[in-house]
């Protein structure tokens with residue numbers, strides 16, 4: 001078996017390492033600032049069937065409310081399966097609703113469904129992470145009015161009723177969402 005001449009550093013052209021350059025000629029460490037910027041602006045992964053969004057910092061606090069402690073609310077909403085049904089009913093009702101349906105048309109409803117499920121699970125104490133944008137950012141270009149907010153709340157109440165969530169649990173959850181009104185509605 002012959003040894004290939006190319007596998008050895010040639011005597012005429014000794015192998016070079018960047019560390020052998022004098023410090024003054026080394027390339028500037030461009031990767032370090034790039035990594036620092038990415039850590040702050042954090043481009044979230046694009047999930048299957050969803051459109052990319054502009055970069056934002058992912059944080060559970062973007063959900064807009066702190067989670068309930070314990071498992072009481074999570075159980076009252078029938079866990080993940082119950083939350084999935086409620087969000088699907090809510091989104092379907094919103095899309096069919098003549099008062100607010102047009103606001104949702106043409107939006108990335110795959111993403112809205114997914115992030116709403118995460119947000120509800122997070123707030124209800126189901127232990128999910130919320131990966132979406134802040135309520136202010138997500139709604140800033142929609143020009144939403146109080147009447148739009150009220151229509152969505154009505155649809156959510158109907159979805160929770162259909163899931164047979166107790167009125168006490170419905171009201172506890174609605175009180176968390178009420179605090180987001182200022183971030184969602186334009187005044």
Ligand code: HEM
Nearest residue numbers: 100103104107112115116132133138148149152177180184
């Ligand atoms: C407390 C009430 C509300 C909550 C908790 C909520 C929650 C959310 C969430 C989690 C998202 C996705 C965020 C993301 O993409 O990162 C979203 C987006 C959206 N929401 Fe809401 N929302 C509320 C009120 C409303 C109302 C009243 C309307 C209209 C009637 C509305 C219309 C939309 C639309 C159209 C989007 C998609 C925006 C886009 O992708 O640019 N939301 N909302």
